[in-house]
Every structure is written in C-alpha cells, then in structure tokens.
Amino acid sequence: MLTFIGLGLFDEYDISxxxxxxxxxxxxxYAEFYTSCLMGTKPEKMEKLYGKKVHLLSREDVEQQPDWLDEAKDKNVAFLTGGDTMVSTTHVDLRLRAEKLGIEIRLVHGASIASAVSGLTGLQNYRFGKSASIPxxxxxxxxxxxxxxxxxxxxKQNSELGLHTLVFLDIDKxxxxxxxxxxxxLLLEVEAKRGERVIDRAVAVGIARAGSEKPVVKADYAENLKDxxxxKPLHILIVPGKLHFLEAEALVKLAAGPEELMEDIN
Incomplete structure (x- = not known):
C-alpha cells in the first residue's frame, strides 16, 4: 500500500x-519538499516525533524515476508532502503511476495554503479564480x-471577471x-513592458509563514507592498479582484490594508 500524507503548513506538529x-x-x-516544505521544522525533528526514518526524495526521484514505488507492492509505504497531499499535479501523476502498477492507494489530507489564505485574509474562498505560479x-x-x-x-483574466488570484511563488534549489x-x-516589469495598468493600481496581499504562531499578513497597493x-519564507501572494464590503473590511482590519479600501467600496 502507498499512503499519501499531507503534513500541513508549517512544522511537524501540523500532521493529523x-x-x-x-x-x-x-x-x-519517504518525503519530498521541493513542491512545498515545512519551514518550521527539520527532518530530524520529524523523525523524533514520528518515530520513523524519513527518506528524502529529489524531484527526479518523484517525477522521472520513482523506482521506489515498487516497494509499495508488498510493503506499507508512506509518502509525505507539505500542505495537502493532492494539491500538486506532481502528486496526482505519482498516484496514477502507482495505480497502473496495481498498488493500493490511501489518502490522508492535510491543511493547504489554498484554503488557509481565506482564513488569514478574510477573502472569500469561492471568489478565487484560476491560480498562477511565478517562476x-x-x-x-x-x-x-x-x-x-x-x-x-x-x-489579468481573473481581474476582468472580478475574481481573486492566488499566486504561488517559485522554490528553486x-x-x-x-x-x-x-x-x-516581476509582475510590474511585465506590465511596464506591455504598457498596461493591471497590477500597479491593484491591491495585493502578501502572506509569510502561514501556519506559524505569528504569520505575517499585509495588504497594500502593489507599488507599496513590493517594498x-x-x-523569512515561505511567502505567497494574492491579487484580489472585486472586493465584497466584508472582504474590504477584513483586509483593512486583519491585514493592515489601506483605509481607502473601505472608501472604494462605499
């Protein structure tokens, strides 16, 4: 059996x-931490709590040569990831490979940044459009x-529809x-190149160290927020679309956003 286990957002204690x-x-x-990682812990701390040796896998081990999958044919293998276990398409692909090998699959979900951002910012989760990743x-x-x-x-497309955009930020070895x-x-560079005005006049929200005891959540106009x-990481970015009045109030009170947001709604 192969059990996919999401570890949550920040440290070893976030596991269910x-x-x-x-x-x-x-x-x-086994564990991989190139798609996401727990910034509040180390493999040694995880091993102490879990009581098991954690074998770290590289991108190649997961995406190109997952030979270790064969071990799950006759052994009980756990595969650990940051966040939720099936948010990344890499993990879906791995699951499909295991299914083709006739390996029994089990999923144990964990807290995901995709849902945590709504709780941290007050932005309503059903008003998010397609997410993006900045390399x-x-x-x-x-x-x-x-x-x-x-x-x-x-x-830009989400903004035209009044939808929020969750923007994942690159992790490079x-x-x-x-x-x-x-x-x-980088977004402002693209905008300047095109001669457009989508980002520079938009409100943006940055989040750092979600899941920790003191995460940073800050909203401001993009030109100001970039400074x-x-x-410390991990960081994630949100570019809100059209704000409901409760969302505007939440960004002002929960994310120290500019008071003008309330005036814009009113």
Missing part, C-alpha cells in the same frame, strides 16, 4: 492524528533575461525561496 498513525504503521517513509526569470541562449508572462495573463517582493517586481519586509 490519522496521518501520524499512518506514518508509524508504515514500513518505509524565477531565466536566461535565453543569447543571454537575454526572460520573465514568464503567463502569471500576469492569469491575474539554487535560487532559494521567491519572496512576495520579487514576485511583485514591505515580510521576513
């Missing part, structure tokens, strides 16, 4: 009791700096964890 029991019953425990810029063969414009297009500041800077100090 059902998940903890499944880990302790497993013959082998780090890369260099072309000719040495030009290339910024993906796809996230900008997604935000060499470049590290993308910040809200860099993400906004705000959010501190």
């Amino acid at each position: 009791l059902k998940g903890l029991e499944a880990v302790r019953e497993a013959d082998l425990v 780090y810029p890369y260099e072309s063969r000719r040495g030009a700096r290339i910024i993906s414009e796809t996230p900008y297009d997604t935000i 060499e470049k590290g964890y993308m910040t809200v500041n860099l993400a906004l800077g 705000f100090d959010f501190g």
Whole structure:
C-alpha cells in the first residue's frame, strides 16, 4: 500500500492524528519538499516525533524515476508532502503511476495554503479564480533575461471577471525561496513592458509563514507592498479582484490594508 500524507503548513506538529498513525504503521517513509516544505521544522525533528526514518526524495526521484514505488507492492509505504497531499499535479501523476502498477492507494489530507489564505485574509474562498505560479526569470541562449508572462495573463483574466488570484511563488534549489517582493517586481516589469495598468493600481496581499504562531499578513497597493519586509519564507501572494464590503473590511482590519479600501467600496 502507498499512503499519501499531507503534513500541513508549517512544522511537524501540523500532521493529523490519522496521518501520524499512518506514518508509524508504515514500513518505509519517504518525503519530498521541493513542491512545498515545512519551514518550521527539520527532518530530524520529524523523525523524533514520528518515530520513523524519513527518506528524502529529489524531484527526479518523484517525477522521472520513482523506482521506489515498487516497494509499495508488498510493503506499507508512506509518502509525505507539505500542505495537502493532492494539491500538486506532481502528486496526482505519482498516484496514477502507482495505480497502473496495481498498488493500493490511501489518502490522508492535510491543511493547504489554498484554503488557509481565506482564513488569514478574510477573502472569500469561492471568489478565487484560476491560480498562477511565478517562476524565477531565466536566461535565453543569447543571454537575454526572460520573465514568464503567463502569471500576469492569469491575474489579468481573473481581474476582468472580478475574481481573486492566488499566486504561488517559485522554490528553486539554487535560487532559494521567491519572496512576495520579487514576485511583485516581476509582475510590474511585465506590465511596464506591455504598457498596461493591471497590477500597479491593484491591491495585493502578501502572506509569510502561514501556519506559524505569528504569520505575517499585509495588504497594500502593489507599488507599496513590493517594498514591505515580510521576513523569512515561505511567502505567497494574492491579487484580489472585486472586493465584497466584508472582504474590504477584513483586509483593512486583519491585514493592515489601506483605509481607502473601505472608501472604494462605499
């Protein structure tokens, strides 16, 4: 059996009791932390609480050569991930591979940033549109700096429909964890290149260290927010669409947003 277990948002204590029991019953425990990771803990702390050795997998181990799946044919294998276990398409693909191998599957869900952002900001979860991911810029063969414009297009489309956009920020083995500041800077670069005005006059919300005892949640106009100090990772960005009056009030009172938000609604 292969049991997918979501670990939640921040540290080793975010795992559910059902998940903890499944880990302790497993013959082998694997984990990947390249799609997301728990910033409030380390593998050693997880092993101490779980009572099991945690074997870390690389991107290649999960996406290209998941040979370890064969062990789940006759052993009880646990696969740990940050957040919820099936939010990432990588994990869905892995589940489908296991199904093709005839491996019995079990899912143990965990808290996800996709739902936590609504609780932290007061933005209503049913008013979110398609999410986006901002990757780090890369260099072309000719040495030009290339910024993906796809996230900008997604935000623009959602904005036209009055919908909020949840923006995931890149985690790179060499470049590290993308910040809200860099993400906004990249979006504003795309906007300047196009000569449009979607981001610079929009309200944005940055969140840092969701799930910790003292997460940072800050709303402001994008031009101002890009200079705000959010501190250590993980960061995530939201670009709200049209605000309901309760959402505007929540951003002012819960996310220290500008008072003008209430005036805009009224």
